[in-house]
Amino acid sequence: MSTATYTVTGMTCAHCVSAVTSELTALPGVTDVRIDLANGAVAVTSEAPLALGDVRAAVDEAGYELAAAD
Ligand code: 9UX
16 A cells, blocks of 8 residues: 655635545545645555656646645
8 A cells, every 4th residue: 555645726616626635536546535624735545656747637636736746
């Protein structure tokens, strides 16, 4: 298992969180997504490390921006 944290900008409500969670959960191998709306922190757990470009594309697809990968 691998957990990586990212900062996503633009999320301001619970529906935003739901949209990002849904897109990230759809990535192959993702088993858990946790989002802290207050600070935009997104923790993604997956069976193997994810490609940053895939994470960025999923966040973009939801309508938000991946600002940083920690
Ligand atoms: Mo509503 Mo959260 O437009 O964006 S889904 S604030």
